[in-house]
Amino acid sequence: MPKTVAFLGPEGTYTDEACFFYAPDEERIPFASLGLVTSALEEGKVDQAVVPIENSLGGTVIEVVDYLITSKNAHIIGEILLPIDHCLITRSGVQLGDIRVVMSKQEALTQCREFLSTELRFAEQIPTTSTALAVTDLKEADDRVAAIGPRRSAELAGLPILAQGIQDRQNNVTRFAVLSSNGDYPVDSDKTSIAFDFDRPDAPGLVYGALSPFADRNINLLKIESRPTGKGMGNYIFLLDFEGQIDEPHVQEAIELLKQNTATFKVFGTYPRAKGLAIR
Numbered sequence: 001m002p003k004t005v006a007f008l009g010p011e012g013t014y015t016d017e018a019c020f021f022y023a024p025d026e027e028r029i030p031f032a033s034l035g036l037v038t039s040a041l042e043e044g045k046v047d048q049a050v051v052p053i054e055n056s057l058g059g060t061v062i063e064v065v066d067y068l069i070t071s072k073n074a075h076i077i078g079e080i081l082l083p084i085d086h087c088l089i090t091r092s093g094v095q096l097g098d099i100r101v102v103m104s105k106q107e108a109l110t111q112c113r114e115f116l117s118t119e120l121r122f123a124e125q126i127p128t129t130s131t132a133l134a135v136t137d138l139k140e141a142d143d144r145v146a147a148i149g150p151r152r153s154a155e156l157a158g159l160p161i162l163a164q165g166i167q168d169r170q171n172n173v174t175r176f177a178v179l180s181s182n183g184d185y186p187v188d189s190d191k192t193s194i195a196f197d198f199d200r201p202d203a204p205g206l207v208y209g210a211l212s213p214f215a216d217r218n219i220n221l222l223k224i225e226s227r228p229t230g231k232g233m234g235n236y237i238f239l240l241d242f243e244g245q246i247d248e249p250h251v252q253e254a255i256e257l258l259k260q261n262t263a264t265f266k267v268f269g270t271y272p273r274a275k276g277l278a279i280r
């Protein structure tokens with residue numbers, strides 16, 4: 001039986017493309033928002049989900065990282081790096097000077113900040129649940145409205161592209177995570193993502209002390225960031241990506257030492273690191 005894989009719809013989103021790249025032969029199911037995608041996984045309605053987690057211009061997709069922090073079921077089992085090339089899409093016959101409103105997912109608006117602030121500086125920006133939804137909504141909108149989305153979403157909607165490559169940098173890439181509710185990890189895993197917070201008040205050397213067991217064992221850290229815990233100003237949970245599989249002895253040693261100072265400790269997943277960009 002094919003697996004069911006949830007993704008952020010409708011058809012034509014960047015996540016649709018990443019999901020197709022990951023699971024061309026599985027049953028791919030679109031959901032109307034990221035919240036609905038993660039709930040479907042959490043409630044066991046689908047086997048897996050593909051979600052955007054980080055962009056090279058805009059940084060973390062906060063909604064997804066906050067879901068991973070609280071989820072009881074989700075594990076990262078893979079990642080996909082997709083080049084992101086944004087198009088300005090309109091109804092037919094519309095010129096740049098006609099546009100008063102630009103709709104897209106907030107992440108896409110953020111990635112096109114320079115274009116929007118120079119070419120469309122007086123246009124109102126309206127966030128939508130996905131880029132492709134903004135594009136399909138154009139069909140019911142008037143000529144003053146434009147959308148930012150992938151070329152494929154314009155093709156699917158039969159709408160013209162007024163400008164392409166409007167993101168602030170040409171080498172714009174989004175990292176997507178493949179999430180599973182099954183705890184098994186892929187055999188060829190070589191990257192691990194964890195989260196932790198400290199069991200003691202802030203003090204000099206706290207983060208240094210937590211990370212030094214990784215440096216001492218030659219474990220390459222790939223990413224570190226913090227998110228507020230919500231328990232008050234100055235309370236953070238740290239998110240760490242590093243090279244290595246969770247059950248390698250030197251990784252286990254570093255984690256055991258780290259855990260001596262943590263209140264919360266969670267493994268988001270151990271999975272194969274993306275070897276290159278997903279080719280279209």
Ligand SMILES: O=C(O)C(=O)C[C@]1(C(=O)O)C=C[C@@H](O)C=C1
Nearest residue numbers: 013014015052105107130131174
């Ligand atoms: O709206 C989409 O098309 C998506 O797939 C979501 C998303 C995101 O949230 O990061 C994915 C890639 C781009 O960075 C912009 C939007």
